[in-house]
Amino acid sequence: MSFCPGGASRRFGGGNKALALLSETPLIAWVLERLKRQVDAVAINANGETACYEGFGYPVFTDAGPTQDGPVAGILAALRYAAQFGFRDVMTVPCDAPLIPADLAERLRAARGPASCAFAMVEGKLNPVFALYRTDLCAAVAEAFDKGIRAPRELADLLDANFAVFTGEEARALADIDTSMDLAMFLRSRLAN
Template sequence: MRIFGVILAGGEGRRMGRADKALLTLGGRPLIAHVLDRLEPQVEAVLISANGDPARFAGFGCQVVPDARPQGPLSGVLAALQAAEGMGATHLVSTPVDTPFLPGDLVPQLLMAAEGAGGLAFAADATGDHPATALWPVGLAPALEAFLAAGEAKVTRFTQAHAAVRALFPDPRAFLNLNNPDDLAQAEAMLKGAA
């Protein structure tokens, strides 16, 4: 089993004033650096799913994979699945770039949940499901490509159709999404131990 990771950094950042979320600073470092710190030790290699100039990620040492046809996070997952498969990966773990507090046992817990199921598992906690943080067998790429080609784009619709299972995590702060300036301020407070 060879597991790669992908950081989904292709969002438009509408609620952050259209800022490039990956490069917003948290604790003096870009958001993507925090996610990379959490994900990299758990996988063989990390890809960055992003459109636009890949040079902005040059300092992170990861291959940047653009979407063939931007349709939301699943486009990034598909591009990364195809790239990872070409590099010999069997599975891909995806996570959004705005989740800087990922658990250190993310990948083992996703693997454990997927065992005996169809191989597709996503993170969940007491606050709900986090389907963009998921374990994807690379063999799902053709089905995902067909799904997107049919004009579908909703992550949960695809995961439900492929019998995805939940991996439950105890700390909901682990999947805190930084969608707006208030979320970013809350994350700063968490880093400082004030929240």
């Protein structure tokens, strides 16, 4: 199972970044299209607002704990959601990375090996929003959350993790769109190509 977390979109200038248009298509639709070919099921984490995502045809669930309580709340909610349906794995990806590699799930699975999770290492830097977790990590993630861990980077430091390495062109495929300026630059680069 895979899920697309939504965020507060603070750097994007507010609004719902997942619904920002890229070539007349919402960012999240780009991500969903790439995910559905890689995993058995997809669900959307909506941070409290669900109605705007229901038209995409995938189940929608909200964070564990108060809305906007950080990405780890979404990861915990995803682990619990997937476990209740019998899934053993959860892959997380952001809603603002429209060109995720077609083999992302496969690469994360291969990198994880016997570890409990795998994270993307992009050009030598941890990018923990691209990750694969075993659902049996629910208790460990809940404990970390209860201790105040809110950032995936901090969570990665606590878990038994391996890393899928992405460099060059494949690293660029993991680029996310954090600001409206990023979106404009992304559109310009697509038009140039």
